[in-house]
Amino acid sequence: MQPSEASTKIKAVQEYLLALQEDICQQLSVEDGSKEFIVDQWDRENIVGGGITRVMEDGAVIEKGGVNYSYVEGTNLPASATAHRPELAGRGFKAMGVSLVIHPKNPKAPTSHMNVRFFIAEKDGEEPIWWFGGGFDLTPYYGNKEDCIDWHKIAKQACEPYGKETYPKYKKWCDDYFYLKHRDEHRGIGGLFFDDLNTDSSDWSFDQCFEFMRSVGDHYIKAYRPILAKRKRETFSEAQREFQLYRRGRYVEFNLVWDRGTLFGLQTGGRTESILMSLPNVVNWRYNYQPQAESPEAELTDYYLKPKDWLSV
Numbered sequence: 652m653q654p655s656e657a658s659t660k661i662k663a664v665q666e667y668l669l670a671l672q673e674d675i676c677q678q679l680s681v682e683d684g685s686k687e688f689i690v691d692q693w694d695r696e697n698i699v700g701g702g703i704t705r706v707m708e709d710g711a712v713i714e715k716g717g718v719n720y721s722y723v724e725g726t727n728l729p730a731s732a733t734a735h736r737p738e739l740a741g742r743g744f745k746a747m748g749v750s751l752v753i754h755p756k757n758p759k760a761p762t763s764h765m766n767v768r769f770f771i772a773e774k775d776g777e778e779p780i781w782w783f784g785g786g787f788d789l790t791p792y793y794g795n796k797e798d799c800i801d802w803h804k805i806a807k808q809a810c811e812p813y814g815k816e817t818y819p820k821y822k823k824w825c826d827d828y829f830y831l832k833h834r835d836e837h838r839g840i841g842g843l844f845f846d847d848l849n850t851d852s853s854d855w856s857f858d859q860c861f862e863f864m865r866s867v868g869d870h871y872i873k874a875y876r877p878i879l880a881k882r883k884r885e886t887f888s889e890a891q892r893e894f895q896l897y898r899r900g901r902y903v904e905f906n907l908v909w910d911r912g913t914l915f916g917l918q919t920g921g922r923t924e925s926i927l928m929s930l931p932n933v934v935n936w937r938y939n940y941q942p943q944a945e946s947p948e949a950e951l952t953d954y955y956l957k958p959k960d961w962l963s964v
Contacts, residue, residue, distance in 0.1 A: 717928030
């Protein structure tokens, strides 16, 4: 990409991200049936940028859902960005993306997460350094093979136009990334995760990389909404609800201890309310909890949270 093209490319990415946020919120509001997402438009203090945070709380189906669009630019990158990319030091940057987490009320309905993002670092007289990243993943509390297979079928569909190696590559990256090292436990049943996607890493042009990011973003709601629709009215017990709240603790632990996006947002002086919108409203921790052997609760960690080829199950 030539420096003269950068502003046009950046505008196209922004327009897509805003349209994606709008579409996902509209579809999830219909699925909930009782509430709309509130819209909170904000600007950053002491830094160029802002965003639109959309949140739903205490809906009929969605207990906590946040869909955030953010944009930030600055002259110095935080340590979380330059630690692995020292060539970025001294460059001005622009970063933008849509990130969401949906926590349903029903323990039979899984939590889902999606993020798509674009980053560009510029310096006078030099070509911009840019890349795309993103993905989506699913975190069930009570495992369901049908849901896991359907989720990964859509993930594969998102990747199919880009080569047969794309889905297994980004599925494995997702399995490796959403892993709680301190628990020796995976967060969910995976999906897709990619980062640093540019011409150097893929031999794709800017337009091809952008197209792939759009494919991932567009396939998220195709994967998640049918699962939410199927599970949102299933009956559940108080014990199952308690297990859901316990397992949500793992979600909180990952986002606060390991998630690079959370760290980047905080280090760039981001808006804390929007960065932490991914956290559920209600969660608990229990000391040394051990599920009963061969129970559905034990099956979650013994079977579902072990990375596997779901399309061969």
